[in-house]
Amino acid sequence: MTGILKRPIVTEKMTALQEKGQYAFEVTLSANKIEIARAVEKKFNVTVLDVRTSRHKGKSKSQMTRKGRFAGRTPAWKKAIVRLKDGDKIQFFQNV
Secondary structure, eight states, rough: THHHHHEEOHHHHHHHHTTTTEEEEEEEETHHHHHHHHHHHHHHOOOOEEEEEEEEEEOEEEETTEEEEEEEEEEEEEEEEEEEOTTOOOSSOOOO
């Protein structure tokens, strides 16, 4: 179960969802919804009601330099949005 959650996704859209009790994480590509829910519950000591996942394909990138053209890809990744029980919260940042 360790290593399923890679990082929280903190954007304007995801911050707006946090007011509704929903939090987004980047997770490993092979993780399923049950594993994600258990990992969030164990790490943050909250109750997960619902998990939604989406896979994002990597993009092709190219760059022209003096030595020629370099081509590559950004990695594929998976996003999970978890909905918590009313009253549960996750603190990503401590008050500074």
